[in-house]
Amino acid sequence: MILNLQKSLSFGLATIAAVATIALATNHVSAKSYARITSNQVLRTAPQNRNVTTNGTNALYTKAGTVRGARIIAFKYTLQRYGTSKESSQYFRAYRVATTNRGAVYYKVVSFNGIYRGWVYGGRTSGTFAGGLNPANTMANTNLPLQKTGYTLTNSQKYTLWVDPKWSQYKAKQVDMSSYSPNDTFTITDAAVKTREQYTYYKVVDDKNSAIVGWVYSGGLAAPNSQAATKDNSVKINYVNPDGQSVGSYTWVIQKADLKAGATMNNGDKLGDILQNGTQLTDVVTKNVPTGFKLSTTQSPTNQPENVTVGSDDYLIYVDPVKANFVSPVAYYLTNTGQQISPAQLSGNTYPILTDAQMTIFSSQTQGIVPAKVFDNALFSDPNKLSALTGVSVTNADGTVTTPTYYFNKQATIAANSAARYGDTLKLYYTLPQR
Template sequence: MQASLKKSLYLGLAALSFVAAGAAATTTASAKSYATVKTNTTLTTAATDRNVNLTGTNAIYTKAGTVKGAKIVAPTTTAKKLNKSTNGSANFRAYRVATTNRGSVYYKVVSFDGSYRGWVYGGKSTSKFAGGVASYDTTKTATAPSSSAVYTLKSSAVSTTSNTAFYAQPAWAEYKIGRAKVNGVTLTSTSAYKDTQFTFSDAVTNRAGDTFYKIATAPGATDLVGQWVAASAVTSPSDFNASTQVKINITTTDGTSVASFNYTPTTATGEGTAVDLSSDSALSTKADDAATAAGYKLKTSDNVNQAALKAATIGGTVTLYATKSDQVSMNTTVYIAQSGSVTPVKATTTSDASVTKPSDAENVIVTPTTAFTPFTGAEGATYTAADALAYLNGNSTLKTLYSPKFQDTNASGTTTWYEYVYTPQSASAGTYDASESVQAVYTATKTATTAPTGTTTTGTATGALDN
């Protein structure tokens, strides 16, 4: 009995030893089973060629999924939902590629809204996307309006505080490319374009099914040409109602098209009904505004225009004639925003090359003597703040102005020559008028400089400033 028991215990311990040894071997093998990254490089192909969609077959990890320490960022259940999403934020951009010692390829991707970022299995070849990612066109071709069809912003899209209409690229079409930019500044209002007449050259729909039109022409707002507008933000005055409206075409005597719109009289309805519009003040204002916005002058009181307006009929077309507005030039009034100052101060000008103390140089501009190109436009036409700021930044004389030089003590206690360097910060919108000037605010920066070579500047003032 005891011999039998001893034998059983011996066999049991032997079996346990075998199992333990096997477990240890398994643990060792598991530790050695992690993949290692052999290459990890930045993708350099065109950004649009790296737009991808998750396929839903693989999760997103903090690092290549088979590498030790990889954690899940988004499981396959989430990846599947993103694959089927109709929201543009579910588009992804691939920007790095890694390969492992097992021959697997992983792509580092980021969702267009930045919510998900990590590595996803991409197959066995770096020459094409596979596995958990697939190449993806973020837009699809749509039918564009006729190239001659004229559109304007809907009233609901006109705002002084927001821009939901204009985009540099259609919404969610490209990673980190959103609202339209004018002179490098993101457009944050649309009120300046409330009367602009647009034509379009292309159309696409995005992942959400929203349609966008590419702007081909925009008289008076050429800064928007080539950018995109949401189709839902524009309406076509070309959608003519022959039972209630009269089509108004504004042109020049040489046949140049200036503007067109549909007008709804309040005094008559029914196609073919005669309607005298010669004294309709609302029409006169609308026609004048449309011509002015395009840089032309229109007088509905002219004999030719009066005759056409008197002969108008519902459902018919009236042609009004405009002339090119006179071109006027404007100079600039500068206000200085000193560091710590709440309200910009109107600058004064001087021909003095230097002053005795720093305070004498504050808000003072050495009068420019170099030739400059004035701010020019059609008399009566409006310009935006962005138009004016772009002019200042692009003008070799006005993009940088200077104060008289002065001496002051630097941080090391050494007396040094300084000057204030003034650069454009902002400008106001306005109307082209030869009796007015561009209103601009400049930022002042105290800058070390060289000693002056004389007591006054040389040259003759060119009239660049109205200070």
Template sequence: MKHTLKTSLFVGLAALGLTAVVGSTTAKPAAAKLYARITSNQQLTTDPTTRNVTFTGNNALYTKAGTLRGARIIASGTSLGTLAAANTAGSNVRAYRVATTNRGSVYYKVVTFDGQYRGWIYGGTSTGTFGGGITPYATTQDATAPDAKTQFKLIDGALAETTNQVVYDAPANTQYQVGATPTITNLANYKDATFTVTKAVTNPRDNTTWYQLASSNADLNGKWVNKGNVTEAKPANTNTSDNSVTVVYLDGENGTNNPVDKANQTFTTTDTSTKAGQVAASSFVNADKLSLQDFAKKHVPAGYTFVSFGNDNAVFGGTQYVAVVKAK
């Protein structure tokens, strides 16, 4: 009786279209994640100096375009924003490739000037502008150059450097992979070289000012030097009785007052109006802005100390005597 009832129920349900296969299910697959794909990837060929940028901090740096399968973060947007504000060599960035995706997004491949970070970053929706995670950045700003006729030379401290960190092909840290001039290896070779300044710029990252040089010395012509490494090349005056005073150092040891051997110096004023017999007053200075007495003190012979001036009111064409004693 039970079997007959079950059979009847099954037939009835089948007639109504309500049958189901016991224990059978059909699972609907989950939708696969859709990744972007690259439609263009090209080397940038415009003037490299127009492709200097800095990070905005709005987007992260990736190993590949951020919406591609397998893209990994190299540095977060927050980290890049901090780097941009640090004002170091790593704060300046060069863009050198551009890629677009099928979604219309533009990504730039960039590298920091110090080489520490390299990767892809979102750059907006136009290949003609920098946007998103990067923005154009001027690595130099125009500064006031000295008079174009003024002659300069390298300071002694720069000439004494054993490696060239003085003469550059571009101001330091303002262009990617452009630094100190590699062909200049011995700065002492340029002790007599003079030059004028054709342009001055400031690096806004460190506020240093750089001069571009014009020189008859081909090694220096067109190069860049930090403002602090140059000094005005003052023309040497010809010593005459009208503009110079001989400084004689007298050794006061045991009251002898004999001239110190080979210690005489010549003070020469830059003033062109003086005449022989005129008192060499303190208002008359030499090329180093020293008066006669300051000059005499500065050039006391090695191994001696200053005692006093042997005569007052020394005159041009005459002699300034200086008493010294051997240092104890």
């Protein structure tokens, strides 16, 4: 009996020891399975260069996803939905970057609408957005209207001015309008379109108070000639190139204040007979020449301004294209390695084909520094042009086919061309997301 008891105790102690050994070993393996953070820093680059979209390949965590205790805040599906959203409020802003002992890079991000905040895997190169993130251009340049002066706000409460267009930046702020007067007029100095919603915004400055300057939705501006154009109150100006092709037009609505004392205005009246100022039509013509053109010095208008009649057919004005003296060719580089992307690496064995008109964004009459805003152009948001490059498809060992996609990296491109001048080769950087 005593012998059996000793055997039982010996067996029990051995079992406990074995379990303890297994537990310790398991804990040791488990501990080794977690990554450690070796660097955690605030991002110092310009805020607009840290706007990103989530692509749904990685979830959003309370901390770097491979670190002990990380919990999911938003699943991949949610981040994919945000990444393909048509709402600018669902962009993200990156503001911290962490690196693990395994070389993985994580970014802390917050959604523009403030709903989600956490860490997303961002590839293996600090300062480059890859993995679950893509760099985002929230706005793209667009053409200025022909008429640039004399605008008024239709409703300053509903359509107020913003330092940056609403939702185009994280925590975009409104302009202080306390000194604004409803009679103030504005001049348009810049134009941009929201990449997602395709809403046009204009940057305007108050003609009476230059401290009031900001962006406003185009629908919130009333043109100076908001009165409807008719045959009895307007003249249509048609700008044509040397070949006689129209390159733009502008309809000038004549205001009663422009008329001589006691004069009336009807279809067929000569402007020289009814206008106070005989140069008004010339002034209007000069102010509204289409972008990229200048008044011709060799071909005259179809009529003298004073002989143009109210409601007449198009008043033809000849214009010449402004020739750029310095044109910058572009080259394509891979952010991940710094190597140039060759045509052989791309689908169709060719770089994106740009028209002469599209290449004008890389040209200038002077050899000045290329501004960073060049890379906000709509071409860099167009998947058929410069926002992404499609690589040559590769057949994997298991028979599946992979087609790599290189995404435009605005941040790296701006940094690489910070000292570039028009005429220099511009380096466009693209990131191949890590798999």
